[in-house]
Amino acid sequence: MKDDTYINNLLGAFATTVTATIDEHVNTVGCRSANAATALVTIYNHPDDSIDVLRKILNLTHSGAVRLINGLESEALIERRRSEMDGRSVVIRLTDEGVQRAKQILTARANATQSIMQSITVEQQQLLLPILEQALRTVTHDVSDARKICRLCNEGVCRVQGCPVEQSAVSHT
Structure with missing residues (x-):
């Protein structure tokens, strides 16, 4: 095996x-920024979170x-609403247009990764x-890590398979 420096590089x-390929594909959807696209997908995956939760996930x-x-x-x-759990809190949720945009972003991301994966065999x-899966488990130490790692994921795909990020986050709690 070649030295660690080579494989790390x-x-x-x-x-x-x-990352660049995903950014290129997502930019075709027409979001005004990468953070806007990421916010839409994050809210799509976890509606009714607060602005503070979103802030932490996006590191803003x-x-x-x-x-x-x-x-x-x-x-x-998006729209702001009063939290059903705590009437003093405001939560954010996608509008119908926001849901459609989030789905377009997820499709663009899937197209980007699919174009890369097509270059290697099924084996x-x-x-x-x-x-x-192991690499993702290794970098996930808690729920906060999981939310950051999966901020642009199609969580519906991984949940069916047993998401290694969510599994690792749960095992660390």
């Missing part, structure tokens, strides 16, 4: 390329999160699967 290059300041939410609200993609993909 290849992993970094691959991660950077995957409070004022940055409020500006982001204000912009999405002005585009009629290689089957070898890669447990490696990816």
Whole structure:
């Protein structure tokens, strides 16, 4: 086996390329920023979270999160509501248009990763699967990590398979 520096460098290059490819595909949907696209998918996966929860997932300041939410609200993609659990709290939820946009973002992301995966055989993909699952388990230490890792995921796909990120988050609690 080649030295660790080489494989670490290849992993970094691959991660950077995957991120750039996803960004390119997601940008075709027409969101005003990567944070806006990520916010829509995050809210799609977890409706009725507070702005503070979204802020932490996206690593934004409070004022940055409020500006982001204000912009999405002005585009009629999200709406604020009083929390059913705590009438003093405000939660965010997608409008019908926001749901459609989130689905478009998830489709764009899937197209980006599919274009990469088509370059390797089904057998290689089957070898890669447990490696990816283990790597994701390794970087997930709690629910906060899980929400950040999965902020642009189609969670409906992984939940059916037994998401390694969610499993790891639960095992650490």
